[in-house]
Amino acid sequence: MQPSRLALSVAVDQPGPKISRHIFGQFAEHLGTCVYDSIWVGEDSPIPHVRGIRRDVVEALREIRMPNIRWPGGCFADAYHWRNGIGPRAARPRLRNDTWGAIETNAFGTFEFLDFCAQANAEPVICGNVGTGTVQEMRDWVEYLNAPTGAGLADERAAHGHPAPFGVRYWGVGNESWGCGGLMRAEYYADEFRRYANALGNYEKSALFRIATGPGVDDYHWTEVIMRECSAPRFNPRVMDGLSLHYYMNGGIPPGRAQLKLLATDFTPDQWRAVMAHGWFIDELITKHTGIMDRHDPERRVKLIVDEWGSWYAPDPGPRTSLFFQQQTIRDALLSALTFDSFIRHAERVHMANAAQVANVLHSVLLTFGATTVRTPTWHAFHLYVPHQDAQRLPVSGEIPVLTHDGLPYPRLSVSASRADTGSVTVTLAHTDPTEPLELELALPGLPSTAKPHAHILTARALTDCNTPDAPNRVASQKWESFRYGSGKLTATLPPGSLAAVTFG
Ligand code: AHR
Numbered sequence: 186m187q188p189s190r191l192a193l194s195v196a197v198d199q200p201g202p203k204i205s206r207h208i209f210g211q212f213a214e215h216l217g218t219c220v221y222d223s224i225w226v227g228e229d230s231p232i233p234h235v236r237g238i239r240r241d242v243v244e245a246l247r248e249i250r251m252p253n254i255r256w257p258g259g260c261f262a263d264a265y266h267w268r269n270g271i272g273p274r275a276a277r278p279r280l281r282n283d284t285w286g287a288i289e290t291n292a293f294g295t296f297e298f299l300d301f302c303a304q305a306n307a308e309p310v311i312c313g314n315v316g317t318g319t320v321q322e323m324r325d326w327v328e329y330l331n332a333p334t335g336a337g338l339a340d341e342r343a344a345h346g347h348p349a350p351f352g353v354r355y356w357g358v359g360n361e362s363w364g365c366g367g368l369m370r371a372e373y374y375a376d377e378f379r380r381y382a383n384a385l386g387n388y389e390k391s392a393l394f395r396i397a398t399g400p401g402v403d404d405y406h407w408t409e410v411i412m413r414e415c416s417a418p419r420f421n422p423r424v425m426d427g428l429s430l431h432y433y434m435n436g437g438i439p440p441g442r443a444q445l446k447l448l449a450t451d452f453t454p455d456q457w458r459a460v461m462a463h464g465w466f467i468d469e470l471i472t473k474h475t476g477i478m479d480r481h482d483p484e485r486r487v488k489l490i491v492d493e494w495g496s497w498y499a500p501d502p503g504p505r506t507s508l509f510f511q512q513q514t515i516r517d518a519l520l521s522a523l524t525f526d527s528f529i530r531h532a533e534r535v536h537m538a539n540a541a542q543v544a545n546v547l548h549s550v551l552l553t554f555g556a557t558t559v560r561t562p563t564w565h566a567f568h569l570y571v572p573h574q575d576a577q578r579l580p581v582s583g584e585i586p587v588l589t590h591d592g593l594p595y596p597r598l599s600v601s602a603s604r605a606d607t608g609s610v611t612v613t614l615a616h617t618d619p620t621e622p623l624e625l626e627l628a629l630p631g632l633p634s635t636a637k638p639h640a641h642i643l644t645a646r647a648l649t650d651c652n653t654p655d656a657p658n659r660v661a662s663q664k665w666e667s668f669r670y671g672s673g674k675l676t677a678t679l680p681p682g683s684l685a686a687v688t689f690g
Contacts, residue, residue: 190624193583195602197610197631204603206252206574207537208528209567210310211550212493214259214542215293216285217508223544223553224301225293232556237292238301241558242544245551246305249567250574253355255310255492255539256298260284260365262357263316267326270294272345284365285508295330299351308355310492310539315359315377315398316366324384327356331388352391355537357492358382361431362398363407371407374398375414382415382424396490399429400474402437408474412481427490427536430474433547434464434520436497442591449498449511450649455590457516457619457648457682460496462590464520467494468527475534488536491528495541495548496520509546513561513652515645515660515682517548521566522615522684525573526599532578540567557654565643565662569686572611576603579610588617598623598679609690610636616679619648627675629689636689638675640665643684662686 213220226232226239233240257265261284269278270291277291302309311330313323325338330351332339339350358381360366362374369377374397382395397415400407408428415425431437435445445463447456475489498511521540528535540563544551550564579602586597599615610632616623642665650659665685668677679685 189621190626191583191585191598192626192628193581193585193600194628194630195610195612196580196582197604197629199580200577200604201580202532202578204529204532204573204576204578205536206250208525208535209249209251209570209574210253210255210537210539211246211251211543212255212259212539212541213257214546215257215261215265215282215289216259216542216546217510218545218553219542220293221290223551225297227292235304236300237297238304239558242551242553243301243304245558245560245564246307246543249550249564250571251305251307252574253308253310253537253539254302254305254543255312255357258284258312259360259493259541262312262360263314263318263366265314266318266322267295271296271329296345296347309351309353310355310357310537311353312357312360313381315362315381320381320384323358323381324386327385327393331391332386333389350388350391354391354394355396356385356393357396357398357429359398361401363401363404366398371410375411378411378415379418379424383421394426395424396427396429396492397425399431399490401431403440403470403473405473405477408477412478412487416482416487425487427488428478429490429492430470431493432467432470432491433493433495433497433541434460439463439466439593442593446499448501449496450501450514450651452516452649454619458588458590460516460520461523461595461617462593464496465523465527465595466593467524468530471527471531471535475531478534485534489531489534490536491538493541494524494538497547507545511547512552513549513563514649515562515643516648518562518566518643518684519615519617519682521548521563522570522613523595523599523617525566525570526601526615529573529578529601554654557657559652559654559657560661561652562643562645562660565660566684569641569643569662569684570613572605572609572686572688573601573603573613576605576611578603598625607690609688611686611688614679614685614687616681616683619682621681623679625677625679629673629675632673632689634673638668638670638687638689640668640685640687644680645682648682
């Protein structure tokens with residue numbers, strides 16, 4: 186029997202490392218309707234837009250303070266040639282997107298992506314092509330983006346309408362180079378990474394943050410080799426700034442487990458637990474990969490960049506909409522919370538992460554249905570975590586029961602706490618049990634007596650509920666007032682399968 190009452194404490198006066206806002210990033214790939222229809226509708230569209238970029242999508246992403254967005258893939262990045270997406274749109278080639286079986290009009294290219302980032306107030310993260318590209322092609326793209334005018338590709342950029350350098354900082358050198366990005370061995374990619382990354386220019390005010398392709402799931406050999414060979418090579422010890430990691434719940438399989446056949450909106454409590462356990466497996470992955478990184482880079486200069494994560498369900502039966510389109514339920518909001526909490530636990534090393542993908546594909550915060558954009562329960566999880574962005578992590582103590590499913594552990598309650606520059610303290614409470622409520626007593630010693638709690642909670646009437654154009658707020662966070670607070674102690678009953686955020690300020 187698990188105890189149904191937990192007593193926890195947050196040490197408000199012991200601020201730890203900063204929680205990088207970049208762990209709440211997104212990912213846009215030319216896949217299904219992730220870019221076309223959701224971000225890009227074009228300048229002739231009746232859907233409200235600014236220079237072809239959908240206004241409601243931008244607004245919804247600004248509300249969750251999307252800090253960055255990765256583009257153009259994914260597997261698509263290693264087949265993408267940037268010159269096809271610059272200059273006058275009418276002159277751009279119409280090509281096959283063989284990666285994902287579609288036609289690529291190239292209407293959304295470099296300028297459009299950077300305009301979207303500027304409108305959304307997000308930093309661009311560009312993934313360059315190693316799989317089918319060349320060092321020269323990647324080097325040229327960086328020059329086109331970041332060099333000052335007066336010569337070469339910067340003058341071409343100016344002729345296209347943007348004289349000022351874009352100042353792109355975050356740069357991926359290939360994607361999944363062990364898989365769709367070239368089927369390379371770690372030893373081979375290590376040399377390729379050094380050659381590519383070393384050739385990319387650092388221009389004024391925009392020294393690149395170079396991200397090496399990292400392991401898929403539990404490929405610890407990959408991490409070992411890339412850290413050994415690339416984290417500090419003799420003639421350029423700062424060639425690598427980040428190592429990526431990809432893990433999809435139900436897309437990557439923990440060792441010794443079978444692929445689950447989970448559906449997005451049709452599931453039992455037992456299948457809920459499977460998602461919690463397979464989702465929380467990311468914490469073991471991060472612990473083990475960062476353990477290897479610590480050996481090679483004890484100062485933690487090279488950051489872990491989890492640039493693809495999320496749920497990946499089996500396709501729903503019934504007519505297929507666009508590729509990898511899947512709905513989201515409160516189960517995915519809880520999976521998001523567990524994942525954020527793991528990033529926060531490892532804040533010393535995890536600098537950035539990108540949920541895959543921002544709209545209409547896999548673990549999306551937004552779904553577009555014609556002219557209507559719907560915020561998913563996952564959007565609400567991102568929204569509840571906004572106060573943790575760039576705040577300092579606070580220690581949480583107390584005994585939290587560990588549950589297991591499929592032999593994999595996960596916490597009954599996952600808690601993150603942080604203190605913002607303003608002094609306000611936020612605690613997020615992700616209650617992973619789908620059927621039983623939980624009594625919680627949360628002490629916050631050291632909290633000023635003037636601090637007042639303001640809280641929101643995300644629950645769902647049925648765990649399988651999702652948001653649709655007819656019911657866009659079926660699963661949405663609400664103001665939460667049904668708790669008691671006094672003398673620095675909060676007591677509450679957390680409903681089954683719920684996510685709450687309390688800010689004391
Ligand atoms: O997100 C879909 C695909 O999954 C990405 O393109 C690839 O990087 C990963 O394997």
